[in-house]
Structures are given as structure tokens and as C-alpha cells.
Amino acid sequence: MTDNNAFPLQVRILDPRIGDTIAMPEYATTGSAGLDLRACLDSALTLHPGETQLIPTGLSIFIQDPSFAAMILPRSGLGHKHGIVLGNLVGLIDSDYQGELMVSCWNRGDTAFTIEVGERIAQLVLVPVVQAKFEIVQEFTATERGSGGFGHSGRT
Ligand SMILES: O=c1ccn([C@H]2C[C@H](O)[C@@H](COP(=O)(O)OP(=O)(O)OP(=O)(O)O)O2)c(=O)[nH]1
Numbered sequence: 824m825t826d827n828n829a830f831p832l833q834v835r836i837l838d839p840r841i842g843d844t845i846a847m848p849e850y851a852t853t854g855s856a857g858l859d860l861r862a863c864l865d866s867a868l869t870l871h872p873g874e875t876q877l878i879p880t881g882l883s884i885f886i887q888d889p890s891f892a893a894m895i896l897p898r899s900g901l902g903h904k905h906g907i908v909l910g911n912l913v914g915l916i917d918s919d920y921q922g923e924l925m926v927s928c929w930n931r932g933d934t935a936f937t938i939e940v941g942e943r944i945a946q947l948v949l950v951p952v953v954q955a956k957f958e959i960v961q962e963f964t965a966t967e968r969g970s971g972g973f974g975h976s977g978r979t
Pocket residue numbers: 895911913914915916917918920923924925926927
């Protein structure tokens with residue numbers, strides 16, 4: 824379901840089960856923003872309440888272009904219904920990272936949850952990135968907000 828304008832992403836398959844008994848990450852629908860990542864485990868893994876485990880995906884990606892990054896985000900259903908979210912809340916994949924994609928799974932709920940081999944545990948989203956270069960100034964040009972934040976504009 825990938826169109827020809829899609830970003831060409833280099834992928835290395837580190838575990839031979841990927842593309843065989845464990846599907847390659849894919850966009851579930853043509854409009855999906857995220858590629859579902861699967862647990863490349865040797866056996867099912869039970870996450871007890873409060874527990875966090877680093878789960879391999881069996882593949883690595885090389886984004887190469889520093890004007891892009893990837894983010895690993897929780898799956899809504901797992902997070903909302905089962906309390907399975909990410910131990911780092913969001914995973915950020917640098918454009919120069921070439922190691923295995925790992926997913927930190929955290930059971931923030933109060934019941935145990937078993938992750939099956941090949942289960943879709945999180946999703947990978949490619950995002951554009953702008954790197955900053957600092958320009959040191961003495962004052963900023965005044966704005967309506969100024970330095971007001973953290974609820975400064977009220978609640979309604
Ligand atoms: O959920 C994640 C988060 C990160 N990474 C990989 C890719 C990323 O490029 C690298 C470093 O991540 P990050 O910069 O967030 O972690 P760090 O603690 O700052 O480590 P480092 O010192 O290696 O940058 O780890 C993952 O595989 N999964």
C-alpha cells in the first residue's frame with residue numbers, strides 16, 4: 824500500500840523471520856501515518872503491571888537524510904485498553920542511527936499483558952526535522968504573549 828512518492832527508507836532485516844513468519848512493518852491502510860512495528864520475540868512475553876521490557880523488532884533502518892527522523896509511538900488500542908505504552912513515552916530515531924529498532928514497552932496498567940511473537944506493539948512515523956543554528960540576541964522583538972506560559976491565557 825505504498826505509493827511511488829513515498830520516502831525511500833533503507834531497511835536491513837536482522838532476523839530471518841521478518842518477511843516470513845513475522846510480517847514486515849506496513850501501513851495498515853493507504854492513509855495510515857504509522858508503520859506498525861512487530862515484536863520480534865523468541866517466545867511470548869508477559870509484562871506484569873509496572874514492568875518495562877525492551878523489545879527487538881528484528882530490523883534496522885537508516886534514514887540518512889538529517890532533515891528527517893522517525894518517531895516510535897504507542898498504538899492507541901494497546902495503550903488505552905491494555906495500558907501498554909512506551910517506557911520512554913516516545914522513541915526518537917535519529918537519521919544516523921543504524922542499530923536495531925527497539926521498542927520499550929511499559930505496562931502502566933494494573934493487569935498483566937502478554938505480548939505474542941509478531942504482535943504489533945507500536946508504530947513508526949517518519950517526520951521532517953529542521954535543525955537549528957543559534958543566533959544569540961540581547962532582546963527578542965516584543966509579542967502579545969511575551970514570556971507568559973503554563974496556562975497564562977486562561978482555561979476557556
Ligand atoms: O524507542 C527508541 C528510541 C531510540 N532508539 C534508538 C534510535 C535512536 O537514534 C537511538 C538513540 O536514542 P535517543 O537519542 O533518544 O537516546 P539517548 O539516551 O540520548 O541515547 P544516545 O546517547 O545514544 O543518543 O536509540 C530506539 O531504537 N528506540
